[in-house]
Amino acid sequence: MILGWRKRRIARHAGKKNPPGNQEMELVIPNHFRCPISLELMKDPVTLSSGITYDRESIETWLEAGNFTCPVTNSMLRSFDQIPNHTLRKMIQDWCVEKQNYGVERIPTPRTPVTPIEVSEILFDVSASSLDVDQYRCLELVQKIQKWGAESERNRRCIVANGAAAVLAAAFDAFSNDSVERNVAVLEEILSALNWMFPFDVEAQKSLGSRASLGCMIWFLSSKDLSPKQDSIVALKELLACDQKLVEKLSDFEGVNEMLVEFVKKQICPTITKASIMVIFYMVSVAYSSSEKIKLAFVKMGLVSLLLEILVDSEKSICERALGVLCGLCSCKEGREEAQSNALTVPVMVKKILRVSDLATEYSISTISELCKYGRRDEGKILVEALQVGAFQKLLLVIQVGCGDKTKEKATELLKLLNPYRAGLECIESVDFKNLKRSF
Structure with a gap:
C-alpha cells in the first residue's frame, strides 16, 4: 500500500x-x-x-x-x-x-497497559491507607493511579471499570472527616483523579455526598489555586447531576450562593463558569423545602441582570445553561419582577428563540410565558415589546418546524395573547428564518 x-x-x-x-x-x-x-x-x-x-x-x-x-x-x-x-x-x-x-518519525516504545489485578491491588492499598488516615502513603498511591491514567485512555477505562471512583471517593470522605487543612495535598490529588471518572457510581455518590466531603469541596472553592477550585465545582456539578437530592444539603452551607454568583460574574475560566451556572440551575430547578428561599437569595444578588448581560453574547453551552437558570428564577415572584424591570429581558428572550438550540428555545418561550402569565400588571407592555422584536412570527415558526408538547402549548398560549396587539406593531427579523429545516 x-x-x-x-x-x-x-x-x-x-x-x-x-x-x-x-x-x-x-x-x-x-x-x-x-x-x-x-x-x-x-x-x-x-x-x-x-x-x-x-x-x-x-x-x-x-x-x-x-x-x-x-x-x-x-x-x-x-x-x-x-x-x-x-x-x-x-x-x-x-x-x-x-x-x-x-519524514518518518520513530515510534516510541509503548508502555505496558495496566492490568485489572494491578488496579485492584493499588485500590486495596488506598483503602487501607485511608482507614489509617495515612495521607503520605495515600498520596503516593493516588499519584501512581494518576500516572497510569495519563499514559492511555485504555488505562483509564481499566481503572474506572475496577471500581476506582468508589474507593477514591471513600478515601476523600475519610480524609475530609479527619481534617481538610491537614490533608489538603492528598484531598486535592484525589479530587483531581475523580475528575476523569465521571459519571459517579452509587457508592461514589454516597461518599462524596456526605457533609464532610461537600464541606471539603466548598472549602476548595474559596482556594486561591485555580486547579482545586475547578476540580471542586466540576465534581459538584456531576454529583448534582447524579443525585439532585443533594441540592438541599449543599444549600445549607453558608456562602455557597455568593461564591457561585461570583464565579459567574468574574468568569475566571470557561470550565468554572459553565459548571457554576449548572450548579445554580440544579439549585433553582429542583423542588425542595427551601427552594423559594434560594431563588430569592440569587435574585437579590443580581443574578437576573448578570445572566441577561451574559446572554447578549455567549456561546451555545453557556447560553443554554444561563437560559435554564433564568427560567428557574422567573418561576418566583421576585425573579419575574426583576426580569420585567430589565430592558434586556424581552429582546434577549425573543432573540434566542430558534437561534441557539431546541433547549434554548424551550427555556426562552417558558420565560416569556412566565412573565406574561403571572405579571398581569405589565402583561400588555411585555406583549407589545415582544411583538416589536418579532416574537409572533418566531412562535408560529416554532410550532411549524416542530417542538415538544409542553413548548407547543406555551407557544400557542402566547400567540393568543399577542394577537390582539398585532396591528401596526408586528416586526419580522428575516435573519432568524434562514437555513431552518422543515419538519416535512
Whole structure:
C-alpha cells in the first residue's frame, strides 16, 4: 500500500542535489508492519491466541465491541490475552529510523497497559491507607493511579471499570472527616483523579455526598489555586447531576450562593463558569423545602441582570445553561419582577428563540410565558415589546418546524395573547428564518 509520506530533499541533510524527476518519492510500508484492521503502521503490535498480530488499539476496539473472533481468520478466540510482539515492534522502530529521510518519525516504545489485578491491588492499598488516615502513603498511591491514567485512555477505562471512583471517593470522605487543612495535598490529588471518572457510581455518590466531603469541596472553592477550585465545582456539578437530592444539603452551607454568583460574574475560566451556572440551575430547578428561599437569595444578588448581560453574547453551552437558570428564577415572584424591570429581558428572550438550540428555545418561550402569565400588571407592555422584536412570527415558526408538547402549548398560549396587539406593531427579523429545516 502507498502511504502519504514523501521523501524530503536529500540536500537538507547531505548537501547534495536530488536526481531530476526524483525530488518527491512515495514510501511503501511493508505489509507485515501494517495492522490488518486499520491498515496503518502498527505502534504497539500484539499477538492473539490465533497467532495473528494487530495494533493494540485496533484489536481492543474490536474486542470491546463484543466480537469474540479473530478478524483475519474468523476463528473463535481461545483467550483475549494480547501478547506484546517485541520482535516486530523493534523491526518497525528500526525501519522508521532507516526511513527518517522520508519524514518518518520513530515510534516510541509503548508502555505496558495496566492490568485489572494491578488496579485492584493499588485500590486495596488506598483503602487501607485511608482507614489509617495515612495521607503520605495515600498520596503516593493516588499519584501512581494518576500516572497510569495519563499514559492511555485504555488505562483509564481499566481503572474506572475496577471500581476506582468508589474507593477514591471513600478515601476523600475519610480524609475530609479527619481534617481538610491537614490533608489538603492528598484531598486535592484525589479530587483531581475523580475528575476523569465521571459519571459517579452509587457508592461514589454516597461518599462524596456526605457533609464532610461537600464541606471539603466548598472549602476548595474559596482556594486561591485555580486547579482545586475547578476540580471542586466540576465534581459538584456531576454529583448534582447524579443525585439532585443533594441540592438541599449543599444549600445549607453558608456562602455557597455568593461564591457561585461570583464565579459567574468574574468568569475566571470557561470550565468554572459553565459548571457554576449548572450548579445554580440544579439549585433553582429542583423542588425542595427551601427552594423559594434560594431563588430569592440569587435574585437579590443580581443574578437576573448578570445572566441577561451574559446572554447578549455567549456561546451555545453557556447560553443554554444561563437560559435554564433564568427560567428557574422567573418561576418566583421576585425573579419575574426583576426580569420585567430589565430592558434586556424581552429582546434577549425573543432573540434566542430558534437561534441557539431546541433547549434554548424551550427555556426562552417558558420565560416569556412566565412573565406574561403571572405579571398581569405589565402583561400588555411585555406583549407589545415582544411583538416589536418579532416574537409572533418566531412562535408560529416554532410550532411549524416542530417542538415538544409542553413548548407547543406555551407557544400557542402566547400567540393568543399577542394577537390582539398585532396591528401596526408586528416586526419580522428575516435573519432568524434562514437555513431552518422543515419538519416535512
